[in-house]
Amino acid sequence: MELVPILRQGDVLIISIMTALSDKDILHLQNRVLDKTCKSGVTGVVVDVSALDVIDSFSSKTIIDMAHAVRLLGAQTVVVGIQPEVALAMVLLGLTISDVPTALDLDLGIALLKEGRPHAAE
Amino acid sequence: MQRSDAGRSIEIRAESDLILARQSCRELAGDLGFSRPDQALIATATSELTRNILRYAIRGVIHARCPMHHGRLGIEIIAKDDGPGIVDVEAAMEDGFSTGKSLGLGLPGTKRIMDEFAINTAPGQGVEVRATKWRE
Numbered sequence: 397m398e399l400v401p402i403l404r405q406g407d408v409l410i411i412s413i414m415t416a417l418s419d420k421d422i423l424h425l426q427n428r429v430l431d432k433t434c435k436s437g438v439t440g441v442v443v444d445v446s447a448l449d450v451i452d453s454f455s456s457k458t459i460i461d462m463a464h465a466v467r468l469l470g471a472q473t474v475v476v477g478i479q480p481e482v483a484l485a486m487v488l489l490g491l492t493i494s495d496v497p498t499a500l501d502l503d504l505g506i507a508l509l510k511e512g513r514p515h516a517a518e
Numbered sequence: 519m520q521r522s523d524a525g526r527s528i529e530i531r532a533e534s535d536l537i538l539a540r541q542s543c544r545e546l547a548g549d550l551g552f553s554r555p556d557q558a559l560i561a562t563a564t565s566e567l568t569r570n571i572l573r574y575a576i577r578g579v580i581h582a583r584c585p586m587h588h589g590r591l592g593i594e595i596i597a598k599d600d601g602p603g604i605v606d607v608e609a610a611m612e613d614g615f616s617t618g619k620s621l622g623l624g625l626p627g628t629k630r631i632m633d634e635f636a637i638n639t640a641p642g643q644g645v646e647v648r649a650t651k652w653r654e
Binding site: 416418419420449450451452453454456457479480481482484485486488489490491 | 533534536537540541544554555557558559561562565566569613620621623624626627628630631
């Protein structure tokens with residue numbers, strides 16, 4: 397069984413990361429998401445990171461790379477659920493993921509995709 | 519994992535030790551009364567330092583200690599390895615510099631999120647990083 401379930405809801409893939417992932421696990425997830433995006437033809441991918449209490453430089457880079465690759469496949473990624481203290485730690489570390497759209501929670505993330513114009517904060 | 523009043527030591531040998539190390543240091547920070555935002559900073563710093571060990575030295579150790587200074591309690595994360603060391607420390611402390619495939623934020627980022635930061639390394643001599651955060 398996979399560590400992170402990838403669910404499909406309409407035109408959107410929902411990836412809920414419920415546990416801390418090793419570098420290997422997160423790279424594996426990256427590959428699965430790209431594969432599934434390609435095969436399912438969805439237009440949006442929501443990555444829910446609300447259960448993560450650390451998002452360090454490696455996991456940020458992997459998520460950003462994944463979002464860029466998803467865009468090349470014709471879909472948009474929204475990262476949702478970054479915890480407030482995690483957000484602060486990311487910014488102080490120097491991570492902004494500024495070109496990947498974010499939303500407070502899953503519902504808002506899906507709404508952002510439905511509007512069809514998820515913009516990243518500049 | 520060893521545990522004592524003085525802190526704890528976590529041997530870093532495999533990827534799974536990274537999650538263990540950061541959870542252990544966060545837990546210690548929580549026990550010491552650090553705020554949740556500070557716990558997140560300490561866990562993130564531990565994550566970056568542990569990854570550097572795994573990436574460049576393969577194995578090493580993370581020590582977490584609880585120093586006291588002028589009545590103020592702190593947490594000190596010491597990352598130590600016997601790997602190849604760092605040739606150009608000044609470059610390694612710059613944002614975006616990496617000899618690997620990372621974002622190059624590990625060392626400068628850790629310095630930013632902790633209160634005190636010291637690095638001791640030479641080519642062939644391994645790396646020792648000491649990063650301390652003082653409780654508010």
